[in-house]
Amino acid sequence: MPAPDTILEARDVSCHFDVSPPWLTRVVERRGRRILKAVDGVSFRVRRGTTFSIVGESGCGKSTLARLVVGLVQPTAGTIAFGTAPDAQGKPRTPRLQMIFQDPYASLNPRWTVEDIVAEPLHELKLRQGAAISARVGELLSLVGLARTDASRYPHEFSGGQRQRISIARALATEADLLVCDEPTSALDVSVQAQVLNLMRGLQAELALTYVFISHNLAVVRHMSDDLAVMYLGRFVETGPAEGVFEGARHPYSRLLLDTIPDIESPNRERAPLTGEVPNPINRPRGCAFAPRCSLATDLCRSERPELGGRGDVAVACHHAA
Amino acid sequence: MSSPVLAVDGLSVTFETRRGPLHALRDVSLSIAAGEILGVVGESGAGKSLTGTAVIGLIEPPGRIVGGSVTLRGRRIDGLDVKAMREVRGREIGVVFQDPLTSLNPLLRVGNQLEETIRTHLGLSRGAARQRALGLLAEVGIPAPAERIDHYPHQFSGGMRQRVVIALALAADPVLLIADEPTTALDVSIQAQITGLIKRLCRERGMAVMLVTHDMGVIAETADRVAVMYAGRVVEEGPVDAVIHRARHPYSRGLMGSIPSMRRRMDALSQIDGAMPRLDAIPQGCAFHPRCPVRVEACHHERPDLAGPPGHRAACLLVAAEAAHAGA
Numbered sequence A: 001m002p003a004p005d006t007i008l009e010a011r012d013v014s015c016h017f018d019v020s021p022p023w024l025t026r027v028v029e030r031r032g033r034r035i036l037k038a039v040d041g042v043s044f045r046v047r048r049g050t051t052f053s054i055v056g057e058s059g060c061g062k063s064t065l066a067r068l069v070v071g072l073v074q075p076t077a078g079t080i081a082f083g084t085a086p087d088a089q090g091k092p093r094t095p096r097l098q099m100i101f102q103d104p105y106a107s108l109n110p111r112w113t114v115e116d117i118v119a120e121p122l123h124e125l126k127l128r129q130g131a132a133i134s135a136r137v138g139e140l141l142s143l144v145g146l147a148r149t150d151a152s153r154y155p156h157e158f159s160g161g162q163r164q165r166i167s168i169a170r171a172l173a174t175e176a177d178l179l180v181c182d183e184p185t186s187a188l189d190v191s192v193q194a195q196v197l198n199l200m201r202g203l204q205a206e207l208a209l210t211y212v213f214i215s216h217n218l219a220v221v222r223h224m225s226d227d228l229a230v231m232y233l234g235r236f237v238e239t240g241p242a243e244g245v246f247e248g249a250r251h252p253y254s255r256l257l258l259d260t261i262p263d264i265e266s267p268n269r270e271r272a273p274l275t276g277e278v279p280n281p282i283n284r285p286r287g288c289a290f291a292p293r294c295s296l297a298t299d300l301c302r303s304e305r306p307e308l309g310g311r312g313d314v315a316v317a318c319h320h321a322a
Numbered sequence B: 001m002s003s004p005v006l007a008v009d010g011l012s013v014t015f016e017t018r019r020g021p022l023h024a025l026r027d028v029s030l031s032i033a034a035g036e037i038l039g040v041v042g043e044s045g046a047g048k049s050l051t052g053t054a055v056i057g058l059i060e061p062p063g064r065i066v067g068g069s070v071t072l073r074g075r076r077i078d079g080l081d082v083k084a085m086r087e088v089r090g091r092e093i094g095v096v097f098q099d100p101l102t103s104l105n106p107l108l109r110v111g112n113q114l115e116e117t118i119r120t121h122l123g124l125s126r127g128a129a130r131q132r133a134l135g136l137l138a139e140v141g142i143p144a145p146a147e148r149i150d151h152y153p154h155q156f157s158g159g160m161r162q163r164v165v166i167a168l169a170l171a172a173d174p175v176l177l178i179a180d181e182p183t184t185a186l187d188v189s190i191q192a193q194i195t196g197l198i199k200r201l202c203r204e205r206g207m208a209v210m211l212v213t214h215d216m217g218v219i220a221e222t223a224d225r226v227a228v229m230y231a232g233r234v235v236e237e238g239p240v241d242a243v244i245h246r247a248r249h250p251y252s253r254g255l256m257g258s259i260p261s262m263r264r265r266m267d268a269l270s271q272i273d274g275a276m277p278r279l280d281a282i283p284q285g286c287a288f289h290p291r292c293p294v295r296v297e298a299c300h301h302e303r304p305d306l307a308g309p310p311g312h313r314a315a316c317l318l319v320a321a322e323a324a325h326a327g328a
């Protein structure tokens, strides 16, 4: 049983996909099975009413981890356990989960009106009855900056950012205790994004909602997070209180990630991408996965995988972290 | 000066609905020279994607182009028939849609989709097309391309799919790339790789780019010029540095002000008060006036046109007055 304020606890969770070519090809080309380790031995704990964020390179396993949390994929190894959240009467119950997907359009049924889409969880979970349903839909739409009259329109009639807000309104309709947000505001311009993020923080303060938050926008992550994990090739390389990591990142990859943020005050028009071989989750390097691109790497890094550990609140997986 | 690769002139798009016409784009004019990157920014719903969609002839009923023209390398392409337009789209214009999934067929392997596009438009052999496909996947940063090329789209991460779509758009060596939020799903490092690739193609092959994004960091580091859109119109247009640091239109100034800073955590992000008007309720006069901190009486009924020195113009009565004053 997780500690009392823990809503979610993952222990040594892995998710491996079999991406082997068809049997015949394998035989002809004398190749073995190919296993893609999308998530590889990750542990973390999320406290109720806080935001736990995951950042890292595209393809490092963030969405897979999100899908593991909401049960859309099953772990190959390890466990995910949930604490409790109080219901309307304050009695503890299993927390309700909801996910905001990375592809907003793909998650909206094109044949449903916005009203149908946002009202579905209200019907499904019996959160509202009768006329209260329409009223609630209107309320949610205006909360995310859409108009009540948008309820009768179809998803294709909206712009990309408007569609993303429809899926946010739908997620908020569920009144879920734990909201897993995979790039929830990536399609929003700064002004609307500010509005949605301020709304999410407001709801969190009011209802003690918990967020698992994934975003490539580090300014947004900094704004939202209590705790932060930096992920690299399926593993956490640094984790701890968000401010601690932002202020004093110790893992060479985290430092690189935080240093490369484009800034309109001092744009770097000759920005160079990370050099070195792009990591391949099908064929992980033996030691530290970041070693091939790391300027500090030594023989130890190439042979032995560093475990997460460290001083104070922040844990780092690096042989040389200062 | 040589003629631009893309010239959009006075483009207007209207949706006919039960409740009357919605004027989604009004009198939009843009031009992009060879080797130039035009950034298009503006609030959600401003008409950025629609402008791109209109250029490539994919506005669907009940929407239609009701005015203006689109010229590609001196040739009118608005009003081409479906078949001719499809040819232009694959060969001369590469497109990255805002929803990357819509460009990928979930039932086909990633490599097949790339090879198909390459063979259709460049007439390469099967083997050469595969080599080019592998090269493109490497250029957009897909790890171990030889191992991933025969995977299906669902086996890729969101950002990897977005990169495959970029590879598809570049596959036929287009003269114009329309990229609608091409890097939203990417971390800064891979983003730098993609923008670096796009810049290189501009420089080396004179590709023109229309880059739609709400990420001002990307604009600052990539675009040469910027067009700011609001409620279906271009309200400011100028060199990237000038628009970011010396924005003339009050809307553009608000937009630049609401960018969250990396340097410190803020209690609340600043936002421009109010919302962009809905298409069925665009106010008289300047569409921005209800939210404008510096509006004057005339803004309620007079609609400003782009004004100011050529090269950096804004559609604001105050800017026009200033320009007239400076000119007098």
Ligand SMILES: Nc1ncnc2c1ncn2[C@@H]1O[C@H](COP(=O)(O)OP(=O)(O)OP(=O)(O)O)[C@@H](O)[C@H]1O
Residues within 6 Å of the ligand: A017, A018, A019, A036, A037, A038, A057, A058, A059, A060, A061, A062, A063, A064, A065, A102, A281, B154, B155, B156, B157, B158, B159, B160, B185, B186
């Ligand atoms: N169903 C699947 N079958 C095979 N491989 C998969 C599957 N889903 C994900 N992967 C692989 O797992 C790895 C991690 O993918 P994931 O979607 O979790 O990345 P991500 O961190 O969310 O990246 P992004 O930022 O690009 O969205 C990738 O290499 C991806 O190709």
Ligand SMILES: Nc1ncnc2c1ncn2[C@@H]1O[C@H](COP(=O)(O)OP(=O)(O)OP(=O)(O)O)[C@@H](O)[C@H]1O
Residues within 6 Å of the ligand: A156, A157, A158, A159, A160, A161, A162, A187, A189, B015, B022, B024, B042, B043, B044, B045, B046, B047, B048, B049, B050, B051, B063, B098, B279
């Ligand atoms: N089929 C349609 N029917 C009615 N209105 C539409 C249709 N397609 C788009 N619109 C409207 O046209 C306007 C402009 O849409 P567009 O997709 O160009 O916005 P955008 O600037 O790309 O915004 P975003 O940043 O959110 O992607 C929006 O208000 C949208 O609701």
Ligand SMILES: [Mg+2]
Residues within 6 Å of the ligand: A062, A063, A064, A102, A182, B157, B158, B159
């Ligand atoms: Mg993802």
Ligand SMILES: [Mg+2]
Residues within 6 Å of the ligand: A159, A160, A161, B048, B049, B050, B098, B180
């Ligand atoms: Mg758009």
